[in-house]
Amino acid sequence: MILQPSSRLSIGFGIGLALRRQHSRPAEHVALQASRHDEATNISAPAKHSPQNSRVAHMNMANAVHSALEAAMELEPKSCVFGEDVAFGGVFRCTVGLQSRFGKNRCFNTPLSEQGIVGFGIGLAAMGWKAICEIQFADYIYPAFDQMVNEAAKYRYRSGGMYNVGGLTLRAPYGAVGHGGAYHSQSPESFFCHVPGLKVVIPSSPMEAKGLLLASIFEPDPVVFFEPKMMYRTSAEDVPTGSFTIPLGKARVISTGQDITLVGWGQQVVVLMEAAKLAKQEGVSCEIIDLRTLQPWDRETVIASVEKTGRLLVSHEAPLTGGFGAELVAEVTKKAFTSLLSPPVRVCGMDTPFPLVLESIYLPSALRVLEAIKSSVLY
């Protein structure tokens, strides 16, 4: 087993850290070799360290997102960042300074209309631009649902490949923060995972956010990029200051284990790590997988892991019923049926709107995950 707990931090060191000159082409930025596949374990190995390229800065997730946007706008002159209140820096401070740096034509406020933002972005992307739009909260993405589902997702298919809106990237903060209540806490990812044509990505650390966001922006398909807003401030690590990408569609094995596979994404990855620590004290060894990309998700990595451990637990903040966890469980049950030692379980948000006072009871906390791990192992 090559991976050490800190190896996700070292992901960035091998990237030839494209601290490139201003005029470098988009194609030149370096795809991060984050996932050299170890056949036996499907573990992402750290790439080789290249000291002279390892310029990093300590960033929280808001800084990392900002850094990715800045890099993208620098690499691709035909790119725009826009949305509600982005000009002054955005309500989560992810777009600070972009307008003064790249001008009002490339970073601007839009009128207050999410369907407007996404529809406009689709048109921009159809003309070959990188349209990077911000929806202020994932909870307010629904007015844009039609544009996303009926337009962005089907643009390529319906035109026989003549047109596409691959340049569209839609960023939105999602998830619990402790006091957001019904409309500042939602996790709507499963709606979009159900739409062929859209890719769905959710990062789980500043490093991940930067690499995955840059990959999403340069991905030839429209990407919905949900940022765990809890992590904007609470999570910080060293992140390369230059441009790098983490490939979409590849999960990340955070730590290896023998007894059960825990799969999550975004903020829930932190909860799973906490639960795994508690489980370890009780003698249970967990393998933790950060799915990173939900659509298309990395079947290979998850299934290989479950074939090894024999048990699966999927956890997300979104309500249980119809959540994306169901998709993983169904697929794994089919593909790894004979390896299973217990029924796959989901530990998720309750089937209720997101509450306020009772948030901690609604959420799939580490203790709830721990209880489910124990039940699964003792099955």
Added chain:
Amino acid sequence: MLAHACKHGYTTLQYVLVYGCRMLDADGNDQGGTEQPDMSRDIALRVYEAMAKTQIMDDICYQSQRQGRFSFYLTSAGEEAATVGSAAALASTDEVFAQYREQGVLMYRGFSFQKFADQLYGNMFESGKGRQMPIHYGSSDLHFQTISSPLATQMLHACGAAYALKMEQSTSISACYFGEGAASEGDAAAALNFAAVLGVPCLFICRNNGYAISTPIHEQYKGDGVCARAFANGMIAIRVDGGDARAVYHACSYAREKAIEGCQPILVECLSYRSGHHSTSDDSSRYRSNFEALSYPCPVRRFGHWIQSKGWWSDEEEEALRKHTRKQISQALSEAASQPKPDLSNLFTDVYAQVTPNLQEQMAETLQFVAKHPGMVPPGVPINPPFLRGMDDSQLVNWSNGDQD
């Protein structure tokens, strides 16, 4: 009348019915009368009290939030005249669909400080059962539909409600408040068109306060405010100085009459200013100057000046009101803080009329879980419904449905 209004008014467009544009100057001096009977002393005093109370409550609650007593607050500073003045023009049974900055409407209708405070703390007496963020008030008694955060959605609800009132030949109308930012949403465009086409008695009251969070109006729209959109939909509109409670009252009274008379929608655009930050999560010094924020004349002081000049109000009464109000609000907040939160069952009830099987299962699992980990229950949250006066029986039944083991 029209000429008079134009003289004192803002931009006037030919198609905009400009009425009662401005009746008080920036200091509160009388700018002339009206063809309608002027605001009576009783109404003026009630309006003033509600405005002053709103202002004081905003001050204290803003500070309380800063001190960490609850998680969020949002003031209506600069817009007290727009909300209270319009509320005074409505009948108490007019169904209100508000955005979120309309505490002045509730204040005018008699929502108690205790009810405000209970909502802010999300305690068990809060009618919304602690499920939404602070300031998301609602009161079926006061015909005030519960606030929801998504913008402009309520504008179409107001149309539907007005249609119901029309079909029932009610003498009430629906009143819909919204910001100039929200007016950019697709729902807003649909609502104005629906209301006009279906001919519903709906009063659209736009609070045009210059900003949507950080976005100034010149980045929000290019046309002539929100008024012009009413005309585009075949609806009349009135533009009024939103900092002038007397003018807002007259404009809305007139508009309400028109709405009922012709069974039609009508739009009142209150030009005002958001004198405070967007909310406690915002720091407006990042996008506007302090000078700008401070130069907007306080609507409460303006209206106070007018009622004093009429001999209806004195400095002594002013001081007594402020002192008494401060005390009442502080008491209400302390009382609200000391009350238990809604019990655990409230996570699962009201999702549907009846608790569904999946929720019953989740309730049962939750009970098992908290029995094992009582530390996971948030502070102040009872596991079982406390035995209390007025506790709704159906809640108890629902809960025992879930408590299967």
